[in-house]
Amino acid sequence: MVGAACALYAARAGLDVRVVDRGPVAGGTTGAGEGNLLVSDKEPGPELDLALLSARLWSRLGDELGTAVEYEPKGGLVVAAAPEGLTALHAFADGQRHAGVEAHPVDADQLPFLEPHLATGMAGGVHYPQDAQVMPALAAARLLRVSGARLHTGWTVTGLLRGPDGAAAGVRTDRGDLHAPAVVNAAGTWGGELAALAGVRLPVLPRRGFVLVTEPLPRMVRHKVYAADYMADVASDSAALRTSPVVEGTAAGPVLIGASRERVGFDRSLSLAAVRALAAGAIGLFPFLERVRALRTYAGFRPYLPDHLPAIGPDPRAPGLFHACGHEGAGIGLATGTGQLIAQTLTGKAPDLDLTPFRPERFDTDGGDTP
């Protein structure tokens, strides 16, 4: 997704773009994620700024591409079961409002109007109209198509080409060399490996997530609904399983429940513990789901960096190399803003956001230019 968005905005900035992927379009984490475009789960800071920029761009793409990417500005509803949770949620929302987020408190007795099938007895919630939805695989495919970029699927990058001055001059692949004055690393969870090919360190790690998909239903869930403990979990540094699923109905009918968060490397095998927690969490929010069947479950590997912020921008350690990876559980949502920022830096324009927090070299302890 991130590579597709970079291609689109770079092409629109007038650049000639080639996209290389060793697999098919959306064959990485993008094809295994959900398409939540959330501002609601982010605390004020650089990630929220990027999310707000991205939300504006997504909404424009939504007007342009609409149903082809299944864009739906349906809004989010965050609920708290207990009064203490609600207090924390309200404080959190206050901070977000100052950063530009639309967040409307919802009293307990108003919840049924927003979500008629929600469990009773909730303390209250907050409605976030800016939260939206896309279908990630379709979005990646459509953005690539609209960009007009040449697509080389099934090509694996095996090295970085360098010019006489040592700057990046393209990539070496198993199907031949591609020459270009700028190379963007949008290899997601494998971004660290790609950086290593260029001789620089970028500690991207996988964080596994399972999603549950139910049988198709008439629309029973209207917003993206989740419990307030989700936010604590996103920023959490603990490796233990902590699940507070987002529940949402899709245009096609199935309800999506996701996602778990575990650090277990690239292990794809079914985790019944994760699936059990997802099911229990979803039933806690919507009791009618108890009798609804899950048709499938799948796992993906979110790319994360130690400080849970993506790497975006030029790499001073390898001139000509740009990074756009490590978006963890929000790479679909943050893709548009990332693409725009990359296009701006590629064409020498001032980026819409300060890129300092996203500097790719920030994990080098000596701060220097040694690999």
Place this chain on the structure above:
Amino acid sequence: MTERAHLAVVGAGPAGLAGALAAADRGVRVTLVDAAEQAGGQFYRQPARALGARRPEALHHQWRTWRRLREGIERHIAAGRITHLTDHHVWAVQRASDSSFTVYALRGPAEEEGATVRADAVLLATGGYERVLPFPGWTLPGVVTAGGAQAMLKGALVLPGRRVVVAGTGPLLLPVATGLAAAGARVAALVESAAPVALLRGAPALAAEPGKLAEGAWYAGQLMRHRIRTLSRHSVVEAHGTDRLTAVTVAALRNDGRIRPGSARRISCDTLAVGHGMLPHTDLAETLGCTLSGPTGTAVRVDDEQRTDVPGVWAAGETTGIGGAALALAEGHIAGRSIAARLRGVAPDPRSWAASARARARLRRFFAALEAAYAPPAGWADRLTDDTVVCRCEEVTAGAVRTAARSLGAGDLRTVKLFTRAGMGWCQGRMCAPAVAGLTGCPLTAGRRPFARPVPLGVLAALPDD
């Protein structure tokens, strides 16, 4: 409800029953888990008890083999060595870190209650399922699968219709056509896209199987007796009707699999039973981590003892490759003996199952030759009109699949699924994957289906801790 068992056998068809019997005969405690109300599987499917059928054997071959098997199983059930869990739909098997296994099932006809079985070893004998390739009109009521028609006949003792055309390809069509005719249906035609059986006999691997030839001759006699017109090298190109099937158009195929111009003709019928061979069930094995192989990369790989490459997991019958009941019996028997020995910690002596091993080798060769002979005709996918629904669960048309391949660049089943939803519905692509593969020219790979059946969220939420 959790029970202790040494061996869990998933699937009570010929392979599972033979495996259970061979293991139980050697002192292993066995839990046999199957979705059906009675043992038998597809081949020995039994009429529902309530129907009180007087002569079910009239619908079956090899009745004697079946009786021996069933009596053996019943003896062990009476002695408490075999527990048979009927109406248990297995949705996953998991291997614990102590290398014991848990079989997760849904109980009852509504499949709403969870049940688990613990075991030290597992025999996967989940069989195969029918491949049905789409054609214009195939979604009309009155079009059924060949296997479905047979199941109705054997299990519910009812005919799917009065005037039936049986069509497609594969060895299953013969018993379906003759079975329907014997039960009183008018079989208007048997339409087989492969070359006539006479030509198939030329293949050495086929000629080496005298029993099969005799079976073929018996069917030929049955076809004559019931005056069933056989159209070899023919294909149904369209099914007609407004709200139900009234007729089909069949046409002759040239050597290259294309339609011979001017050969199309209409046959009126109220039922069309179609099938294009079988595919192995591999979901449980795949989730357990077993390597898949086989001619299409969609069967469970086993060694000479029927062991998969996951310790403690054996597989037998059509889950390891399509090959019919006799092959399933041989494989099940070998698996059962191997399990009995391995659970005692000793290596089995292959000489003790030499006869079964010989039968297995012969039958595998035979079915490999059959599979080649009964390949769906080239060009079938080109005949699909853009408005033909390919994925029935999600109502995805051939046109949408073609667009995903052509303009969005989807080159594998997963990507087509992501772009079109073909394969995301209730059947999880079991039905449409072969068609999508044919339409897009991508390889037919086994899908990942961690849930072999849809599981109520309430059952997932109530899973035991371990």
